[in-house]
Amino acid sequence: MFDTVGVLKRSFEPVDGGYLFYPTRWSHGYQVTPAEYEALIEDWRRVAGWKGLVKLAGLTVLAFLAGSMLANFVDVSRSTSSVVGYGVTAGVIGYLVWQSTAANRLVKGRKPYAPPRSGKEAEAAMGKTLGRTIAVWMVIVSLSFLAWAVFIAISQPLLGIPLAALIGVVAFLNFRIAVRAFRTKR
Template sequence: MFDATAAFSKQFVPHEDGYLFYAGRTAGGKFVSEPEYQELVAQWQSVAGRKGTWKTVAAVFLIIALGMIAKDLFDVGEWTEDVSIWGAVALVVARIMWASFAPRRLVKGRPDVVPPRPLAESKKLARSMLPWRMIISVFIVSTGIFVACLSEMPQTFVNWLWLVGSGAMSAAYGWIAIQKFRDRDQN
């Protein structure tokens, strides 16, 4: 559904004998050599590629299983399951964030080679990283939840949160779809 390696690679723009990486919306492009680029992609694949994903899944299952075993064997209480689940979530987030910010760490302190990209171009690049299947799926699910919440007329705070959240998500992904469709016509 989502090719994480392709999305990661789109952050780099070919330039002379290497690539440009824009560390932020207002930052200029910083030069990344071909070997550095290949190393960054390899690191990303080790986390978000097929093998990296399976390693993460295995680690999550192991952490949660150890928490459940510890709770049952040592009778330490329900909190061990909660701690193991939160530990597994922290592991996944930490692995992805570390790999995601590797390019920023690499170019930190390097001079800008080119000026910052225009905001419209940055937004277009961000939209290009989202595949149509993901946009359509999220739009359909969030719209379905919104309609279901509307049909019951929310009475609790949590129900209102679901209504507002799903409506906002539906509207946001609808707008992204419209903009992405316009981007296709401009090419």
């Protein structure tokens, strides 16, 4: 559904002698050599490409199945089983976060190659990087969660109103990102 490798590729701008990478919206641009760029793309393809995601999902399911079977055969309390499940989930998320920050770790400590972008340039780059498909899905998922939070707010106002406000802010920010993606010229 999403081209995760394409999103990473669009995060780099071709320049003389390699590529320009901006770790954040407000940071300077750092030069990355073509060899480093290819290594980053290949590593990310291995992690977040189709085969990588299937492998990661399969390993996660196997870990949960093995944990469930072990909990049934060995007398393990429910809370211990839950802690193991949370640990597996945290491990998978930690692995993905670590892999997704490879480009940032690569340029850490290097001298800047380009000055920070203007706000308008940064917004255009963000819209180009994400793409329209991801932006649309971000809005759909955000609005779905917002509808869920509103239903909770109706039934349990004490919990639901702050939850709806929080999710409403996130939905608004995601909507702004979607607008940037659609305003960006291809």
